[in-house]
Amino acid sequence: MKKISYGDPLRLGPVTMKNRIIKSPQSTYFWAEDQSVSEQVLAHYQALAAGGTGLIVIAALQLFPCAHGRREGGLYDDRFIPGMKRLTDAIHAHGCVVTAQLIHDGASDLERPRCSTAFTADELPCPTEFCSPCTGVSLAEIEEMKKAFVDGAIRAQKAGFDGVEVHTANAYFLVSFLSRIWNRRTDQYGPQSMENRTRLQREIIREIRRACGEDFVIGVRMNGQEFGHERAMTIEEGVEAARLFDREDINYISVTGYGYGAVPMQYVADYWAYPEADADMRAYVGNFASGLLIPAAAAIKKAVEHPVFAGGRLDAERGEELLAHDVLDGILFGRPHWADAELAKKILSGRYDSIVRCTRCATCEDPQDGVPRRCRVNPAFGREAVLTVTKTASPKRVLVVGGGPAGMEVARVASLRGHAVTLCESQGCLGGKLPLAIMVKGCRFDEVQSLLSRLEEQVRQQVSDIRLGTTVTEDFVNRERPDVVVLATGGQYRLPDIPGIDLPQVQGVRSLAGRASLPLKLFGPARLHTLSKYVMPGMGRRVVIIGGQIEALQGAVFLGRRGRLVTLVESGERLGDRMPPRYLRRTLAWMQRTGVVVHTSTKVQQIVRDSVQCIKNGVAFSISCDQVLVFMPPEVNGDLLSSLSVPVYRIGAAAGVGHSLMVHAIYDARALGCTL
Numbered sequence: 001m002k003k004i005s006y007g008d009p010l011r012l013g014p015v016t017m018k019n020r021i022i023k024s025p026q027s028t029y030f031w032a033e034d035q036s037v038s039e040q041v042l043a044h045y046q047a048l049a050a051g052g053t054g055l056i057v058i059a060a061l062q063l064f065p066c067a068h069g070r071r072e073g074g075l076y077d078d079r080f081i082p083g084m085k086r087l088t089d090a091i092h093a094h095g096c097v098v099t100a101q102l103i104h105d106g107a108s109d110l111e112r113p114r115c116s117t118a119f120t121a122d123e124l125p126c127p128t129e130f131c132s133p134c135t136g137v138s139l140a141e142i143e144e145m146k147k148a149f150v151d152g153a154i155r156a157q158k159a160g161f162d163g164v165e166v167h168t169a170n171a172y173f174l175v176s177f178l179s180r181i182w183n184r185r186t187d188q189y190g191p192q193s194m195e196n197r198t199r200l201q202r203e204i205i206r207e208i209r210r211a212c213g214e215d216f217v218i219g220v221r222m223n224g225q226e227f228g229h230e231r232a233m234t235i236e237e238g239v240e241a242a243r244l245f246d247r248e249d250i251n252y253i254s255v256t257g258y259g260y261g262a263v264p265m266q267y268v269a270d271y272w273a274y275p276e277a278d279a280d281m282r283a284y285v286g287n288f289a290s291g292l293l294i295p296a297a298a299a300i301k302k303a304v305e306h307p308v309f310a311g312g313r314l315d316a317e318r319g320e321e322l323l324a325h326d327v328l329d330g331i332l333f334g335r336p337h338w339a340d341a342e343l344a345k346k347i348l349s350g351r352y353d354s355i356v357r358c359t360r361c362a363t364c365e366d367p368q369d370g371v372p373r374r375c376r377v378n379p380a381f382g383r384e385a386v387l388t389v390t391k392t393a394s395p396k397r398v399l400v401v402g403g404g405p406a407g408m409e410v411a412r413v414a415s416l417r418g419h420a421v422t423l424c425e426s427q428g429c430l431g432g433k434l435p436l437a438i439m440v441k442g443c444r445f446d447e448v449q450s451l452l453s454r455l456e457e458q459v460r461q462q463v464s465d466i467r468l469g470t471t472v473t474e475d476f477v478n479r480e481r482p483d484v485v486v487l488a489t490g491g492q493y494r495l496p497d498i499p500g501i502d503l504p505q506v507q508g509v510r511s512l513a514g515r516a517s518l519p520l521k522l523f524g525p526a527r528l529h530t531l532s533k534y535v536m537p538g539m540g541r542r543v544v545i546i547g548g549q550i551e552a553l554q555g556a557v558f559l560g561r562r563g564r565l566v567t568l569v570e571s572g573e574r575l576g577d578r579m580p581p582r583y584l585r586r587t588l589a590w591m592q593r594t595g596v597v598v599h600t601s602t603k604v605q606q607i608v609r610d611s612v613q614c615i616k617n618g619v620a621f622s623i624s625c626d627q628v629l630v631f632m633p634p635e636v637n638g639d640l641l642s643s644l645s646v647p648v649y650r651i652g653a654a655a656g657v658g659h660s661l662m663v664h665a666i667y668d669a670r671a672l673g674c675t676l
């Protein structure tokens with residue numbers, strides 16, 4: 001049998017996908033406030049279609065109005081049709097098939113929660129920030145819901161979509177019938193049989209087919225497996241449900257899943273095992289790279305006739321393998337498409353090395369509702385219309401000071417645009433604080449190493465004048481005579497003015513970075529992360545960390561996981577500023593569980609040989625320790641190159657603490673690089 005590869009077309013009923021690469025549905029919050037198509041949505045999907053993908057599934061189109069400002073796309077009114085038509089035309093112009101994912105968020109719809117069965121707050125299987133108590137739906141409400149799905153499909157067809165995808169996945173409305181976790185009904189839609197559990201979805205499919213005819217694709221997005229609950233769907237149940245869908249007049253099955261528990265994994269593959277995996281996920285985390293949902297999808301594929309797609313943390317190489325071994329008919333890439341809109345073109349032309357890889361950092365997954373999502377490695381995600389790299393009409397001499405992520409990105413982009421770029425870095429290597437970040441966090445779940453390697457490689461290819469070990473002074477600038485100077489020097493990690501701060505057991509980020517630089521060079525950051533579990537020369541056992549924001553919390557996790565007894569002292573009331581919400585939630589829970597002691601609103605008054613003396617609410621106390629680490633946020637060095645006569649731009653942490661995360665630094669760099 002011929003091995004299937006990415007470039008092989010695939011027939012989906014009335015249409016043919018030109019290849020096996022699919023944009024997995026993902027909500028973006030790029031839609032207009034009134035839920036219609038915005039220019040941002042148009043530019044985003046146009047870029048993906050131009051990037052060569054075979055099928056785009058437009059995610060989470062709502063069948064009922066959302067609360068004002070929740071920027072999800074709508075299909076509950078005819079007024080959406082003209083905008084949607086512009087969108088489907090723009091996608092079709094690139095020969096790409098497009099389906100509309102029809103959804104009701106079920107108990108996660110915080111304004112209009114709906115569920116097969118009534119749930120009180122105490123009974124809900126997810127925390128209340130993810131779902132709301134709800135009353136079960138009556139038979140009349142089931143009819144109303146069915147009609148909403150069919151009306152949505154009719155509008156999608158009028159708007160030029162090739163088809164729809166019925167969403168009976170994750171923890172949304174239709175899953176509350178499919179999954180026994182939710183379904184406790186006693187009627188013909190109840191959990192007594194899989195026929196019952198899939199009855200509503202199958203009725204919806206039939207009515208859509210009746211209303212939209214044969215020339216319309218109907219896909220089913222379903223949970224193939226669930227995790228973290230005693231009644232979670234097993235693979236066997238997934239197969240049974242898929243068989244029933246397969247007997248209907250559908251055109252594809254798209255397999256996903258869901259994880260329950262205190263910190264739900266909304267889409268399973270976005271499960272974030274930082275600082276460590278939860279007990280009920282330990283058995284699975286080893287399978288992430290090969291695809292957590294692949295066993296379920298593979299079993300479904302064997303049991304059904306229609307094409308089966310799946311994804312979840314797959315990369316180009318793994319997807320290729322799954323196609324070649326006939327495990328799947330098409331590969332869903334979600335975040336990898338956000339990281340690189342040209343993913344498909346690069347895959348199809350074999351340019352795997354040039355793919356901008358998703359680093360699984362969770363930045364995209366944690367916005368507040370309605371705030372457009374962002375991608376750490378791709379600043380142009382959602383800003384496709386403005387952040388395109390075009391040739392400049394007026395080439396300049398650009399001096400970039402600092403070879404961290406911001407410096408590398410701006411140098412790379414400015415060079416691509418045709419500027420003459422000199423990149424100076426005071427250290428002997430590029431990367432700035434990234435190697436240190438990799439050493440502290442490891443790269444199993446936040447793959448910063450791939451970001452560092454790519455930036456370094458591209459900078460070396462594109463920037464001819466890179467000067468390592470070069471400290472830029474005003475004299476240097478006057479000699480070089482650039483037209484523009486870009487300060488990407490990072491922030492300054494100062495030590496606070498506290499008696500005892502000069503004692504030998506006190507270290508700050510600068511001195512630790514200095515101490516780590518040789519081992520980092522010798523072993524590389526990922527190996528050093530592992531080696532430091534066995535030996536950390538000179539690091540005391542009882543450690544006080546001064547600081548309470550992202551750098552302090554990451555430091556506490558790093559040391560706590562290496563057997564240190566950590567106490568955190570933060571002068572403010574809040575912990576974890578600049579940490580993405582899920583990252584913070586998990587870290588705080590871990591710290592509490594493992595006994596990291598935290599003192600907020602506490603001032604350090606003095607450090608002495610064997611303790612730190614503090615005061616909180618007027619009460620003095622002392623913390624015994626043999627090591628003090630200052631992990632406070634970086635500050636701006638305002639004096640740096642402050643009296644130059646050429647324009648000076650600051651980016652990344654050099655522009656302020658609000659710019660210090662990688663996502664901000666790389667965004668600043670791209671935005672500046674595109675406008676220089």
Ligand SMILES: Cc1cc2nc3c(=O)[nH]c(=O)nc-3n(C[C@H](O)[C@H](O)[C@H](O)COP(=O)(O)O)c2cc1C
Binds near residue numbers: 060101221333365
């Ligand atoms: C931010 C985000 C939003 C998502 N939104 C949806 C959605 O609206 N509908 C859906 O079926 N899946 C959604 N997903 C799941 C993705 O389609 C996909 O299954 C998941 O991201 C794993 O694949 P990946 O590792 O290739 O990103 C979302 C995932 C993420 C990370």
